[in-house]
Amino acid sequence: MMAKVGTAGFLFILLSLGCWVVLASSIQNSEVIWKYRQAFWTGWLVTVKLSAVALLLSTVIGLAAAMAKRSKFLPVRYTAIVYIETIRGIPLLVLLLFLYYGVFNAVGFDHRLSAGVLILSLFSGAYIAEILRAGIESVGHSQWESARAIGLTNTQTYTYIVCPQALKHSTPALAGQFASLIKDSSLLSILGIAEFTFTAQQVNSATLSTLECYLPLSIGYLILTVPLSLWSKKLENALRYET
């Protein structure tokens, strides 16, 4: 066991050293990063802001779709199913191209940032809907029955019994989905929205220094996604030991 850990550690150090040597020899214009720091910072902030809005919007869409999918009224339920399955079956890149250039342009809606955030939210909302639906379904039948027996109304049952438990079960998966949303936001660069990836591409075009642009780009996303991933792991562990 110790030998295995030792070997793995040794390989990791060797690999890190290798990467460092390659990167250090490739980064020749490190002053580019410093010179364009304001552009990187502004782009990163746009990514943070649009991700935050999309995160909120996709949660609202996801919750509505999850509830709609559980509706007893068939037209509502089937609308939710068609939305969720269609969106989940199309790559985000294709969805951006189709909705922005195909649909939004046709109806004269050409505010890039709003359109981008809306499409990203619609995309992520379909996944969040499935996560929330699974969370709601993880709340056992006995809980519903007990709520009925003590006289809670349907709305009260959702508010006090089902949602708190469903949310707890869904949080690790939601944290993962939120990290995906932040990463996926890089695709909005193809609509010409001046977010983090688009900015890095612009700097790259201007300076022709690839690694100097894309290394901070990667690190910028990691700063956002790693804490989410760690938080998700922590929650998963907390849930595992609780019951």
Add this chain to the structure above:
Amino acid sequence: MIVECDGVTKSFGSHLALREVTFRVEFSHTLALVGPSGGGKSTVLRILAGLEYPDSGRISINGHPLASAESDLAAYRKKIGVVFQSYNLFPHLSAADNIRLPLEKVHRFPDAEARTERILERFQLRDHGKKKPAELSGGQRQRVAIARALATDPEFLLMDEPTSALDPEMTAEVLDVIAGLREARQPLILVTHEMGFARETADAVAFVSEGQVLECGPAKEFFASPQSVEAKRFLGRILKY
């Protein structure tokens, strides 16, 4: 208390759980529903609790017919208390919050907090009020469930095998609580496999087997001289060991 069922039928898919159940029983505090597993005891109890709708037939309790519309049944359920076999406490709420929730949100008692404290005290649960169900023993959980059902001053209590998920020591702990309800003059209908307890505590028994109430009447008579062949066989088998 008087419970009357007239031609009550209930099926789940192709399984006929109750077949034209007809009986009338009058008792002062405790009615025990006994019989072999799968015989339909729990279904009778769940219908009396307003948690299942019969497919046909009429039920009346103390002369009041049981409603058939969900909104009326919901109002009916507020007036009674139900305790389940597997406690059915809300795992994300503390013991005290489990008790307080219906007091505050359903019954809107202005003294919900004081009522919660009183009932926790009565069931010797004061030290456990802040604990989540997962931190309590099976016996304590069932005591919390009974406390939650009683806190709202229900007209009567319904219990579905309240001790069958417990070990013998905890069973005794919960049976003591249930026996205490008799002294408090709390009317009670319970499904139980504890024949000794039913004989000691119940004043009336309904024997449910193969989807029918084959016998019902005073507990003493039932245990001393069961009438139906099924009840004789059942008691003979139970009391053999």
